[in-house]
Amino acid sequence: xxxxxxxxxxxxxxxxxxxxxxxxxxxxxxxxxxxxxxxxxxxxxxxxxxxxxxxxxxxxxxxxxxxxxxxxxxxxxxxxxxxxxxxxxxxxxxxxxxx
Amino acid sequence: xxxxxxxxxxxxxxxxxxxxxxxxxxxxxxxxxxxxxxxxxxxxxxxxxxxxxxxxxxxxxxxxxxxxxxxxxxxxxxxxxxxxxxxxxxxxxxxxxxxxxxxxxxxxxxxxxxxxxxxxxxxxxxxxxxxxxxxxxxxxxxxxxxxxxxxxxxxxxxxxxxxxxxxxxxxxxxxxxxxxxxxxxxxxxxxxxxxxxxxxxxxxxx
Numbered sequence: 001x002x003x004x005x006x007x008x009x010x011x012x013x014x015x016x017x018x019x020x021x022x023x024x025x026x027x028x029x030x031x032x033x034x035x036x037x038x039x040x041x042x043x044x045x046x047x048x049x050x051x052x053x054x055x056x057x058x059x060x061x062x063x064x065x066x067x068x069x070x071x072x073x074x075x076x077x078x079x080x081x082x083x084x085x086x087x088x089x090x091x092x093x094x095x096x097x098x099x
Numbered sequence: 100x101x102x103x104x105x106x107x108x109x110x111x112x113x114x115x116x117x118x119x120x121x122x123x124x125x126x127x128x129x130x131x132x133x134x135x136x137x138x139x140x141x142x143x144x145x146x147x148x149x150x151x152x153x154x155x156x157x158x159x160x161x162x163x164x165x166x167x168x169x170x171x172x173x174x175x176x177x178x179x180x181x182x183x184x185x186x187x188x189x190x191x192x193x194x195x196x197x198x199x200x201x202x203x204x205x206x207x208x209x210x211x212x213x214x215x216x217x218x219x220x221x222x223x224x225x226x227x228x229x230x231x232x233x234x235x236x237x238x239x240x241x242x243x244x245x246x247x248x249x250x251x252x253x254x255x256x257x258x259x260x261x262x263x264x265x266x267x268x269x270x271x272x273x274x275x276x277x278x279x280x281x282x283x284x285x286x287x288x289x290x291x292x293x294x295x296x297x298x299x300x301x302x303x304x305x
């Protein structure tokens with residue numbers, strides 16, 4: 001498969017956003033605190049990059065009450081999950097045979 | 100530049116974040132302390148091991164739940180596992196519960212046997228507890244993705260055969276091994292808990 005590097009998903013390709021996508025990929029959802037701990041981003045970075053991912057339709061942000069406390073929950077959308085899987089496949093092909 | 104990411108490690112880190120705060124180690128250490136104490140009292144001829152175990156197990160769980168509710172959970176945040184993972188964890192938990200129930204029944208059976216029932220009875224009891232320790236700890240290690248629980252299973256299993264084959268040196272050497280394993284687990288649990296508290300200060304939700 002010949003993949004032009006220009007076709008790599010730039011939304012996911014940025015390291016901070018990739019961290020967020022990877023972390024959310026393995027769970028149903030997680031709140032802002034858990035996501036912050038897992039990605040080691042600052043609150044500012046997390047807010048900026050989650051906004052971009054939400055604008056791209058890759059993640060959904062929901063406010064939920066869990067045990068009577070409000071939580072901001074982040075989850076990957078179907079589109080986000082498909083985009084992430086496509087991105088990982090493209091990256092694997094890109095580095096195939098690279099030594 | 101593309102960042103090479105090890106997805107398997109990230110997945111493991113996410114799942115173990117729920118449980119890798121030292122509280123399970125502290126619970127295990129306290130439980131083993133109680134077990135060691137009850138075996139020591141039995142070896143010294145007091146014969147009240149079951150009551151001692153109960154009096155030590157209940158505080159161990161009180162400490163564990165207090166740490167979870169007041170110290171670790173407020174710092175962790177909330178994470179919901181996918182359905183597939185929930186189902187596999189439920190299966191593993193079911194296996195552990197079945198094994199625990201079997202252990203309780205077997206423990207009751209063995210405790211009803213007369214003392215000094217013979218080498219075969221001692222070997223059967225030891226084999227049962229060895230298998231139980233290794234199986235329960237291995238299931239916990241696999242489902243929680245915390246590798247040191249495999250080691251704990253082995254450490255807990257080791258004293259049991261010593262109870263048959265060592266001569267009593269003041270008190271049975273295997274009893275002191277329980278205390279050593281308990282102290283190791285408690286010490287490691289406290290270290291992890293302190294590290295967890297330092298690295299995860301309380302944060303207001305967004």
